[in-house]
Amino acid sequence: MKIEHAMVLAAGLGTRMRPITDTTPKPLVKIGGKAMxxxxxxxxxxxxxxxxxVNVHHLADQMLAHLAERQxxxxxxxxxxxxxxxSGGGLAKGLKLLPSGPLFVMNADLFxxxxxxxxxxxxxxxxxxxxxxxxxxxxxxxxxxHTTGHNGKLDFSLGDDGKLTRYADDHLNPVxxxxxxxxxxxxxxxxxxxxxNLNIYFDKAIKxxxxxxxxxxxxxxxxGTPDAIVPAEEAIQHLGLGP
Numbered sequence: 594m595k596i597e598h599a600m601v602l603a604a605g606l607g608t609r610m611r612p613i614t615d616t617t618p619k620p621l622v623k624i625g626g627k628a629m630x631x632x633x634x635x636x637x638x639x640x641x642x643x644x645x646x647v648n649v650h651h652l653a654d655q656m657l658a659h660l661a662e663r664q665x666x667x668x669x670x671x672x673x674x675x676x677x678x679x680s681g682g683g684l685a686k687g688l689k690l691l692p693s694g695p696l697f698v699m700n701a702d703l704f705x706x707x708x709x710x711x712x713x714x715x716x717x718x719x720x721x722x723x724x725x726x727x728x729x730x731x732x733x734x735x736x737x738x739h740t741t742g743h744n745g746k747l748d749f750s751l752g753d754d755g756k757l758t759r760y761a762d763d764h765l766n767p768v769x770x771x772x773x774x775x776x777x778x779x780x781x782x783x784x785x786x787x788x789x790n791l792n793i794y795f796d797k798a799i800k801x802x803x804x805x806x807x808x809x810x811x812x813x814x815x816x817g818t819p820d821a822i823v824p825a826e827e828a829i830q831h832l833g834l835g836p
Contacts, residue, residue, distance in 0.1 A: 603701035632704035703772030
């Protein structure tokens with residue numbers, strides 16, 4: 594499936610990254626010489642995305658200035674300066690700025706590096722994997738051992754058939770949600786107008802057996818606190834990708 598639109602969730606306060614985020618929005622914190630949000634936007638552009646909605650709230654002027662410098666993909670701003678909408682509410686609001694149809698959803702502060710150069714990218718594979726006839730959402734996932742900066746929490750169990758269920762200690766093949774989704778925008782047609790967590794829709798899809806997952810190739814990085822910056826940059830340098 595060809596996916597040309599995306600939503601990047603970038604409006605959070607980044608409270609655990611203080612004091613850095615007192616003056617810099619978390620998506621603009623540089624890791625390996627590159628703002629975190631640019632890892633997401635570059636991945637989307639490489640996968641063929643032409644238009645991406647980005648929501649803004651904290652230190653929004655800095656976000657707007659940074660995004661205005663990008664050439665691709667085309668950026669549309671979803672302004673949440675009046676009120677934060679949480680992950681689900683922010684997505685539902687941003688979807689109103691895009692045509693109905695398939696899209697990627699990505700977090701602005703989670704990214705991966707070290708994809709094989711001789712294969713389709715992770716997002717291209719996710720788009721090909723997504724089958725709306727049997728899936729409401731297809732999530733990019735990662736094994737805990739292929740992460741840096743993660744707290745060890747396991748989100749889902751990935752079945753042999755690709756179905757995801759909530760992780761429990763007695764389940765096999767535990768994975769971490771890697772912050773990227775392929776879905777149809779119509780899945781959120783019944784979303785409320787107020788703030789809510791996107792986990793509600795993960796559970797909705799699980800209930801009907803329509804939440805699926807695919808493991809990424811490469812190494813996944815999350816930077817939640819200032820002391821996670823050095824390990825993240827060391828991981829990038831270890832893969833030979835640093836400046």
